[in-house]
Amino acid sequence: MTAIVKAQTVSMKFKSVDALTDVSLEVAPGEKVALLGHNGAGKTTLFRIMLGFIRPTAGSITIAGHAPGSDAARKIVSYLPEQVAFPKMLTGREVVRFYARLKGAPLDDVQAVLAKVDLVDAADRRVETYSKGMRQRLGLAQALVGKPALLLLDEPTSGLDPLSRQHFYELIADVARQGGSVLLSSHGLSELEARTDRVAILRKGRLVANAPLSDLQHQANLPIRIRVRAAPGAIESVHAEIGGGRLNCASVELFCAPGDKMRLLSKISGLGAQVEDVDVAAPTLDEVYRHFSKIGADEARQGRE
Numbered sequence: 001m002t003a004i005v006k007a008q009t010v011s012m013k014f015k016s017v018d019a020l021t022d023v024s025l026e027v028a029p030g031e032k033v034a035l036l037g038h039n040g041a042g043k044t045t046l047f048r049i050m051l052g053f054i055r056p057t058a059g060s061i062t063i064a065g066h067a068p069g070s071d072a073a074r075k076i077v078s079y080l081p082e083q084v085a086f087p088k089m090l091t092g093r094e095v096v097r098f099y100a101r102l103k104g105a106p107l108d109d110v111q112a113v114l115a116k117v118d119l120v121d122a123a124d125r126r127v128e129t130y131s132k133g134m135r136q137r138l139g140l141a142q143a144l145v146g147k148p149a150l151l152l153l154d155e156p157t158s159g160l161d162p163l164s165r166q167h168f169y170e171l172i173a174d175v176a177r178q179g180g181s182v183l184l185s186s187h188g189l190s191e192l193e194a195r196t197d198r199v200a201i202l203r204k205g206r207l208v209a210n211a212p213l214s215d216l217q218h219q220a221n222l223p224i225r226i227r228v229r230a231a232p233g234a235i236e237s238v239h240a241e242i243g244g245g246r247l248n249c250a251s252v253e254l255f256c257a258p259g260d261k262m263r264l265l266s267k268i269s270g271l272g273a274q275v276e277d278v279d280v281a282a283p284t285l286d287e288v289y290r291h292f293s294k295i296g297a298d299e300a301r302q303g304r305e
């Protein structure tokens with residue numbers, strides 16, 4: 001199927017800053033893709049290029065075959081910026097109506113979209129009375145109005161509590177089920193589990209990963225932690241048999257490559273009654289993310305403005 005966004009070897013240089021280098025990324029219709037990266041990795045810059053706000057220094061980008069920012073592309077794309085700001089004197093409903101008119105969407109959509117983001121009760125209150133999470137949800141409402149084919153959401157879940165976050169992911173799943181595409185930026189892998197089809201990670205402007213989350217876990221090949229609790233009196237022989245480090249007078253901890261896990265587990269089970277319990281812990285998603293975005297504190301500092 002033709003990609004709704006197609007970025008080919010896109011680079012963006014701001015004077016001495018290489019904000020993006022050779023980034024190629026596609027999003028297909030109905031796909032949900034997460035764009036991750038440290039502060040200054042280039043996420044917002046990529047969105048701004050997709051929207052046609054800025055032109056890349058090199059490479060090309062198309063939105064359903066159209067140039068970013070062209071009338072045809074603007075009809076397709078909706079954007080939720082990193083910092084949502086609306087005129088404080090307007091009500092939530094007035095804001096969404098404004099965007100509906102701008103996009104030529106039927107005004108009947110406004111109420112439905114407000115309901116989707118759970119703002120019906122507050123719809124006729126001024127935005128200045130909204131909490132941060134409510135403003136964020138209003139931002140999402142303006143992005144959803146007019147049923148765009150492509151949603152570009154820059155850190156849409158920042159400021160949302162866990163329940164609202166969950167609700168947000170249900171909304172974007174709905175968008176995708178109806179054939180819409182979603183590209184959203186985020187800072188953490190852990191909240192994305194089973195919620196996006198693919199994860200793209202930028203590191204200092206370069207795309208260092210672009211695969212489903214389960215593939216990334218596999219590719220990272222991070223060690224698996226195994227803890228073995230020995231039966232009373234058996235710790236010495238268990239330790240001698242399987243190695244690792246002694247945790248206390250009853251447990252041993254060892255780390256192994258994913259490919260070695262089954263061999264070790266069968267060795268442990270071969271110890272029979274000497275072993276009381278085994279705990280196997282796969283790397284956390286945060287560890288996987290750190291693996292791909294491996295940046296030390298110094299590098300992170302350089303990346304910031």
Ligand SMILES: Nc1ncnc2c1ncn2[C@@H]1O[C@H](COP(=O)(O)OP(=O)(O)OP(=O)(O)O)[C@@H](O)[C@H]1O
Nearest residue numbers: 014017019038039040041042043044045303304305
């Ligand atoms: N208009 C600009 N002029 C100069 N440098 C810029 C400009 N816009 C972005 N940059 C630089 O480009 C790099 C990427 O910035 P960008 O805002 O895309 O990062 P980000 O991944 O969105 O970060 P964050 O997570 O903090 O939002 C940074 O080094 C930033 O300082």
Ligand SMILES: [Mg+2]
Nearest residue numbers: 043044045082
């Ligand atoms: Mg940003």
